[in-house]
Amino acid sequence: MVFKKRQDHGFNGFRLPTIPRAPRSVRRGLRKKTVEDTQICAFELLASIAGKLLHESESSASSNASEGIDLLACGKDAVKQEREFEDKPFKAEWLYQRNCGDSSFAFEMASQNISHKSTLKEFSHSESDDVLERTSFIKSFDCSQKTGGDAKSVICKSKTDSENYSSKVEGGSPQFGESCDANVNIEAERRLEVVGLKNEDANKPNICSSKVPTELFLESSAAINSDSNVKVPLRQDSVPNACSPRHRNDIKLGCRDDDENFSRCFKRSTKLKAFRPPTHIADRRIRKLLTSKYWKVAPKLKDCEFPRSAFVEGGLKPLYRKRKTCHDRQNRQKCQRDILFKRRKLFDQISVVTSDGGFSSESVSNSPEKGMTEDKNDSAAILHGANGVSSSVLGHQASFHSKDSHVKFSIKSFRVPELFIEVPETATVGSLKRTIMEAVTSILGSGLDVGILLQGKKVRDDNRTLMQTGISCKDNLDSLGFMLEPNTVQTPPPMCSSDLPPLLSCDSSQLLTRSPENPVLDSGISDALPDPPLTNSSNHVDSNHDTVSSPTDMNDKTTPDTKAIVAVPAMSMEALAVVPLNQKTRRSELVQRRTRRPFSVSEVEALVHAVEELGTGRWRDVKLRAFENADHRTYVDLKDKWKTLVHTAKIAPQQRRGEPVPQELLDRVLAAHSYWSQHQAKPQGKHQAGTPKIMEAPAEVPVE
DNA sequence: ATTAGGG
DNA sequence: CCCTAAT
Numbered sequence: 001m002v003f004k005k006r007q008d009h010g011f012n013g014f015r016l017p018t019i020p021r022a023p024r025s026v027r028r029g030l031r032k033k034t035v036e037d038t039q040i041c042a043f044e045l046l047a048s049i050a051g052k053l054l055h056e057s058e059s060s061a062s063s064n065a066s067e068g069i070d071l072l073a074c075g076k077d078a079v080k081q082e083r084e085f086e087d088k089p090f091k092a093e094w095l096y097q098r099n100c101g102d103s104s105f106a107f108e109m110a111s112q113n114i115s116h117k118s119t120l121k122e123f124s125h126s127e128s129d130d131v132l133e134r135t136s137f138i139k140s141f142d143c144s145q146k147t148g149g150d151a152k153s154v155i156c157k158s159k160t161d162s163e164n165y166s167s168k169v170e171g172g173s174p175q176f177g178e179s180c181d182a183n184v185n186i187e188a189e190r191r192l193e194v195v196g197l198k199n200e201d202a203n204k205p206n207i208c209s210s211k212v213p214t215e216l217f218l219e220s221s222a223a224i225n226s227d228s229n230v231k232v233p234l235r236q237d238s239v240p241n242a243c244s245p246r247h248r249n250d251i252k253l254g255c256r257d258d259d260e261n262f263s264r265c266f267k268r269s270t271k272l273k274a275f276r277p278p279t280h281i282a283d284r285r286i287r288k289l290l291t292s293k294y295w296k297v298a299p300k301l302k303d304c305e306f307p308r309s310a311f312v313e314g315g316l317k318p319l320y321r322k323r324k325t326c327h328d329r330q331n332r333q334k335c336q337r338d339i340l341f342k343r344r345k346l347f348d349q350i351s352v353v354t355s356d357g358g359f360s361s362e363s364v365s366n367s368p369e370k371g372m373t374e375d376k377n378d379s380a381a382i383l384h385g386a387n388g389v390s391s392s393v394l395g396h397q398a399s400f401h402s403k404d405s406h407v408k409f410s411i412k413s414f415r416v417p418e419l420f421i422e423v424p425e426t427a428t429v430g431s432l433k434r435t436i437m438e439a440v441t442s443i444l445g446s447g448l449d450v451g452i453l454l455q456g457k458k459v460r461d462d463n464r465t466l467m468q469t470g471i472s473c474k475d476n477l478d479s480l481g482f483m484l485e486p487n488t489v490q491t492p493p494p495m496c497s498s499d500l501p502p503l504l505s506c507d508s509s510q511l512l513t514r515s516p517e518n519p520v521l522d523s524g525i526s527d528a529l530p531d532p533p534l535t536n537s538s539n540h541v542d543s544n545h546d547t548v549s550s551p552t553d554m555n556d557k558t559t560p561d562t563k564a565i566v567a568v569p570a571m572s573m574e575a576l577a578v579v580p581l582n583q584k585t586r587r588s589e590l591v592q593r594r595t596r597r598p599f600s601v602s603e604v605e606a607l608v609h610a611v612e613e614l615g616t617g618r619w620r621d622v623k624l625r626a627f628e629n630a631d632h633r634t635y636v637d638l639k640d641k642w643k644t645l646v647h648t649a650k651i652a653p654q655q656r657r658g659e660p661v662p663q664e665l666l667d668r669v670l671a672a673h674s675y676w677s678q679h680q681a682k683p684q685g686k687h688q689a690g691t692p693k694i695m696e697a698p699a700e701v702p703v704e
Numbered sequence: 705a706t707t708a709g710g711g
Numbered sequence: 712c713c714c715t716a717a718t
Contacts, residue, residue, distance in 0.1 A: 593712065620706060635706070640712070643709085707718070 597632055599641050604661050607638055608645070608668050615676045616642060645669045 599607070610626040619635035619642075627633040633641075648656050649666035 591713090596712075617707070619708095636708095637712075639708075705718100708716085710715085711713080 594632070598658055601659065601661060601665070603627070603630070603633070604641070604645065604665055607641060608665050608672065611642060611676070612668065612672045615679070616673070617676075617680075642669075642673075646673045649673075 606626040607622065610622040614621050614625065616639075619639045622638050623633065623635040627638060645661070645666065646669055648661060649669045653660075653663075
């Protein structure tokens with residue numbers, strides 16, 4: 001390159017900037033295009049991902065591994081089952097009813113406990129690792145499937161003293177497995193099964209601490225799109241048990257942002273222009289979308305593939321609505337917090353909760369507090385009752401159960417509505433994890449309601465007493481089930497089809513989530529350029545980008561809409577509690593901060609030079625002029641950098657950090673800054689006269 | 705999509 | 712760098 005010394009450009013002479021406006025449109029067009037292209041994603045990858053996950057799970061837990069492996073393989077079966085399921089509307093409900101001891105259901109508690117034990121334990125262990133965590137997560141799903149979904153046993157005892165109950169359990173064990181045992185003992189008395197969320201923390205010994213295996217249903221988007229049966233559900237059918245009747249909820253969660261996610265992926269993988277095909281902007285956009293996605297997506301509940309149980313009824317919609325309200329992060333967070341709070345309340349009442357488990361490792365810190373006040377949910381009453389708090393309702397029951405008037409319920413876990421997740425092949429395990437987390441969170445976040453299933457039927461009338469409902473009867477207790485359902489109260493947006501009948505209709509919202517490729521990849525790339533600034537160089541950085549796109553292409557067609565529904569992952573209560581934390585975490589994980597790329601001196605020089613000419617209010621032009629080839633430098637970045645440069649120039653050299661910027665440049669920065677601040681920045685036509693103070697050397701401009 | 709600022 | 716609001 002030849003550097004030509006600029007003559008006109010002295011300090012004094014800020015030249016009239018030539019404004020390249022034309023390019024703008026062109027550029028935009030390009031970019032836009034890029035973005036669109038990026039949208040293409042490969043869903044097919046899901047399967048592979050699932051496979052990977054499974055492997056991981058295998059590795060992590062030996063016992064479960066086998067099961068996990070099958071997930072993909074099971075896909076067909078799963079499909080079949082689903083279909084069957086459709087035919088049998090009641091199944092879902094049935095799932096929930098499990099009797100412990102005697103029921104013929106596969107889920108007998110005793111057996112479950114035993115079998116789960118091992119599984120659960122492993123599960124918990126695996127949690128420690130991130131990787132493992134994921135695995136475990138899935139495993140948990142598997143387990144649930146095997147079991148038929150579910151969850152864990154809930155024990156219902158009708159004792160007067162909660163203490164007894166609790167003591168038993170606690171004594172039993174902190175560990176999940178142990179707790180199970182405890183449960184077993186108790187089971188003799190009675191149990192309720194609850195579908196639930198899983199806890200990640202196995203260790204928390206609380207009474208309720210339970211880790212519930214969750215079921216995760218993953219469907220490849222491609223399959224969906226094609227509509228073919230290709231769906232690959234990750235479930236294990238291996239368990240002969242009743243599980244088969246999986247109750248999947250048909251709730252579909254749709255993620256609108258798919259595109260974005262895809263685009264993101266695309267960027268990384270493909271190449272349009274530069275290494276990062278999608279511009280930063282795109283990234284941002286994506287991020288935004290991501291942030292908003294849940295909300296948007298969730299609402300779409302579409303078809304119901306299955307007859308949905310009451311479970312589904314509530315649909316995610318309500319949640320959706322809430323979330324909708326939160327557009328911006330702050331609001332969102334608030335909402336989430338609120339939700340969380342609610343959740344906690346709920347759980348607390350139940351007494352189930354333990355603190356730690358986080359869904360994500362990060363979340364750990366939260367523990368639900370106990371003793372919250374009552375919840376508005378209908379379920380609250382019940383839960384309350386569980387604790388023994390609300391006596392009035394339960395009181396009558398005493399007659400049935402000997403000692404107490406209270407019916408005590410110990411709910412190990414709740415089952416969460418099925419989630420449908422779509423992820424691009426390129427997604428990393430981490431992203432998948434996050435995706436799932438988000439999906440789960442979104443569901444939870446929106447506000448769940450508790451549904452009561454008695455003998456497979458949903459008990460809707462909240463006003464009836466347990467006694468009236470028959471819940472106080474031993475016999476019925478066996479067939480009592482709890483489920484988390486979307487909070488109907490909140491609101492069901494009409495998003496899906498309005499038609500859905502409550503029970504059968506399924507609102508499924510699709511949750512399509514695509515996780516972006518690993519951020520990691522991109523990071524490496526860009527840095528290469530030493531001097532991005534000057535226009536000519538294009539190249540450096542960008543080379544990588546392209547290419548990968550092809551795999552994804554297929555997907556596009558598929559519409560997310562169809563999607564599937566979702567299995568219900570069960571998370572433990574803790575998980576629920578955790579959710580809030582996750583959110584905090586979430587952002588970081590999902591969005592991921594761009595890798596930091598300190599401006600090199602050459603970049604600074606280019607920036608300064610451009611600003612000298614263009615002024616400080618035209619960052620887009622600055623970007624175009626000096627950083628057009630540096631995709632990782634957005635005009636916002638340039639503006640920010642300028643801001644920092646100005647600041648840097650004003651502070652003592654000792655206070656400056658990072659790669660030292662030549663004083664000469666800093667002087668120019670100050671000069672230009674003051675100049676443009678006086679000149680209002682955009683005097684396009686002519687440069688104003690002077691001002692300047694410093695200008696030592698005219699900047700050099702590289703010329704081709 | 706940009707710009708301007710706060711965080 | 713990120714995030715938002717305002718353009």
